[in-house]
Amino acid sequence: xxxxxxxxxxxxxxxxxxxxxxxxxxxxxxxxxxxxxxxxxxxxxxxxxxxxxxxxxxxxxxxxxxxxxxxxxxxxxxxxxxxxxxxxxxxxxxxxxxxxxxxxxxxxxxxxxxxxxxxxxxxxxxxxxxxxxxxxxxxxxxxxxxxxxxxxxxxxxxxxxxxxxxxxxxxxxxxxxxxxxxxxxxxxxxxxxxxxxxxxxxxxxxxxxxxxxxxxxxxxxxxxxxxxxxxxxxxxxxxxxxxxxxxxxxxxxxxxxxxxxxxxxxxxxxxxxxxxxxxxxxxxxxxxxxxxxxxxxxxxxxxxxxxxxxxxxxxxxxxxxxxxxxxxxxxxxxxxxxxxxxxxxxxxxxxxxxxxxxxxxxxxxxxxxxxxxxxxxxxxxxxxxxxxxxxxxxxxxxxxxxxxxxxxxxxxxxxxxxxxxxxxxxxxxxxxxxxxxxxxxxxxxxxxxxxxxxxxxxxxxxxxxxxx
Numbered sequence: 001x002x003x004x005x006x007x008x009x010x011x012x013x014x015x016x017x018x019x020x021x022x023x024x025x026x027x028x029x030x031x032x033x034x035x036x037x038x039x040x041x042x043x044x045x046x047x048x049x050x051x052x053x054x055x056x057x058x059x060x061x062x063x064x065x066x067x068x069x070x071x072x073x074x075x076x077x078x079x080x081x082x083x084x085x086x087x088x089x090x091x092x093x094x095x096x097x098x099x100x101x102x103x104x105x106x107x108x109x110x111x112x113x114x115x116x117x118x119x120x121x122x123x124x125x126x127x128x129x130x131x132x133x134x135x136x137x138x139x140x141x142x143x144x145x146x147x148x149x150x151x152x153x154x155x156x157x158x159x160x161x162x163x164x165x166x167x168x169x170x171x172x173x174x175x176x177x178x179x180x181x182x183x184x185x186x187x188x189x190x191x192x193x194x195x196x197x198x199x200x201x202x203x204x205x206x207x208x209x210x211x212x213x214x215x216x217x218x219x220x221x222x223x224x225x226x227x228x229x230x231x232x233x234x235x236x237x238x239x240x241x242x243x244x245x246x247x248x249x250x251x252x253x254x255x256x257x258x259x260x261x262x263x264x265x266x267x268x269x270x271x272x273x274x275x276x277x278x279x280x281x282x283x284x285x286x287x288x289x290x291x292x293x294x295x296x297x298x299x300x301x302x303x304x305x306x307x308x309x310x311x312x313x314x315x316x317x318x319x320x321x322x323x324x325x326x327x328x329x330x331x332x333x334x335x336x337x338x339x340x341x342x343x344x345x346x347x348x349x350x351x352x353x354x355x356x357x358x359x360x361x362x363x364x365x366x367x368x369x370x371x372x373x374x375x376x377x378x379x380x381x382x383x384x385x386x387x388x389x390x391x392x393x394x395x396x397x398x399x400x401x402x403x404x405x406x407x408x409x410x411x412x413x414x415x416x417x418x419x420x421x422x423x424x425x426x427x428x429x430x431x432x433x434x435x436x437x438x439x440x441x442x443x444x445x446x447x448x449x450x451x452x453x454x455x456x457x458x459x460x461x462x463x464x465x466x467x468x
Contacts, residue, residue, distance in 0.1 A: 024148060025323045027155040032317040034261025035368065045257065045370075052254045053371040055247045056308035059239075060299065066208040066241045067290065073211025077273025079286035087117030090291045094119060094200065094233055095126050097287055101231050103128065103197040109217065109225040110134035111202025112150060112311060113237050113291060115333045116346075119200070131192050133221035135185055142169045148327035150313040150334065151259050156326055189221070199229040199283070203236030204311075205251060206288075207270075209244050213288065215269040216255065218262075222269050232274070232283040238290050239299075239307040251310055254370035258312040294346035302381050306341045308371050315365035315375060321358055330355060337365035341378045349386050356382035414456060421454035 059066060071081040084090035098106065106128055108114065120141075123130050132141040136153035140146065143165055147153035154162070163176035172184050201222065205214040213234050215222045226232050242248050256262040275282030299307060316322045316336030327335035332343045332352065340355040356379045365375040387397065406412040427433045428451035436444040 023158055024156050024326045027149075027152060028317040028323050031152065031260065032314070032368075035258055035314055035317070036261075038257040038261040038263070045254070048250065048254050049370050049372055051250050052310075053308070055242060055250055056310070056371050057305075059242050059247075060304065060307055062243070063238065063241065063299065066243055067238060069208040070206050070211055070241060071290075073209070074273070074286070074288055075211075077211055077286075078276075079211065079273050079288060082287060082289045084289055084291050084293075086293050087119075087291070088122075090117050090235060090289050090293070091119050091122040093287075093289050094235070095123060095128075097231065097233060098123070098126075098128060098198055101197065101285075103231070105192070105196045106130045106198045106200060107133050107193055107196040107225050107229065108137070108200045109202065109215065109222045110137050110153075111200070111235060112147075112333060113202055114200065114235050115147060117235075117291070117293065119235070131189070131196075133189055133193070133225055134217070135182065135219060135221075138185055138189065139165065142166075146328065146333070148335070149316060150311055150336070150338070152313070156328075193221075193224045193228050196229045198231045198233060199225040199227075200233045200235065201226055203234050203240050203288075204255070205248050206236055206241045207243075207245055207248050208241055210272055212245075212270050212272040214248055214252070215271065216252065216265045216267070217269070218260065218266045220267065222267055226269065226271055227281045227283065230283055231285045231287070232271070234271075234286070234288040236288065236290055238292055238295050255310050255312050258310075258314040258368070258370040294348075298345040301345070302385075303341055303345045303378050305373055306338065306345060306375075306378055308373055309338050309342070309369075310371060311338075312370055314368040314370065318364040318368050320360060320362065320364070325358075330358070337375045337379075338373075341375060341382065344382055349382065349389065353386045356380075356386065414458065417452070417456050418454065420452045421456075424452040425454065427451075 074081050082093050084093055097103075106123065108120070108130060110132075114120070120130050120132075132138045134153075137147070139154045139157065139162055143157075148156040157165075159176045159178055159181065162181055163174050166172055166181060166184055167174040170184065170188060175181060175184075201213075201215055203213050204216045206212070207214065213236070215226065242251060252264065252268060256265045259265075271286070274284055274286040295307060298304060313336070315338050316327070319337050322336040327339075330336070330339050330343065332339065332347065334342045337359065340358055344352040344355055359376070359379050361376045361379065363376055366373070369375065406416045424433065427436065431451050433449040433451060434444060435441065436449065
């Protein structure tokens, strides 16, 4: 067993011990119920999914053309476009813009791509004040944690957890009433919005034909972040592009229904250039940083389809593995089935070669994906690459071959089960194996294994049938 899978298991166990998993399971099931209700309430979802998939795959095929058109249109409206090859370059551009405008205070709306490049840490280390303004991200920042879900960062926390956190960090009386907690955050953030010099946002969609950036939120913080400060910086993954407003409208419909079960999110913000003469508000400058950070490599590889993802989080909500281990076990920004593909595709299999194996391949993620990404197929592709590159130890490969030879022959398989049950008797203590020999010890170093049954289900069934 390699060290990385053990780390995955250890993180999952810590989350379970902290009571996070139960909150995640409840929250994910609740969100998925909303998705299922929304999918049947409006225009047949299947036709919308087909259109959305075609739009996203077409955008990936024409990515260079669409990005060039988008950059030209942004410039036409008085904005500026910058291209960054990796996270450090992107973060450096943000810092350079902040320094050139004598910025001290920064507000941010929710952005997974800035989490990906660790932008907050970079700016804080440079001495700037950075405040997350999305309620979930604000809570995460106060707790000094990372998001547990793509769209619901604090899915792992209860309202009691948040009440205790606000009391400790904000010096307010304890309450676990959601409305009061929301009011506390609003009052705290309002003064910060008014004092901020620079606002940073992500980008749900970029529209090539108009040079517009589309931000989707269920809170007003997105509009305050992009209009109150004098400079607005957008950080977008290069794959977030679509061709037209009509394309964007289709994506927005399947995004809201798949993410939160809404017809449309509460706020759909379309930002086209900086403030113009006569505009009552808005930034004096708009900068868009288009990030590669491994996306070009992914686009050229066998996992290119994953770049069609619209980050709705639906696959997380139905995934039995994600609901069992939580988002932090994945060790990077993106968790769940999409993270098990995106992370090794962007960051490489050397550090994240375990993630493609963190799946039962049940296919639930493929069934709910609004753009029909075949995630199980991509996971199998990454597993094959990992194995061919020596990602699996030779003893694992040999063991899998032995297992395959037995599992495809029923008699051999039954004998193997009986042998495992007999060996388990000598290793188990009160029905559990707490310390396994050889390579299996890597697993039991993190969690116990139940003792294998000496008599299989088939043996018991035959005895029952014979005795009846």
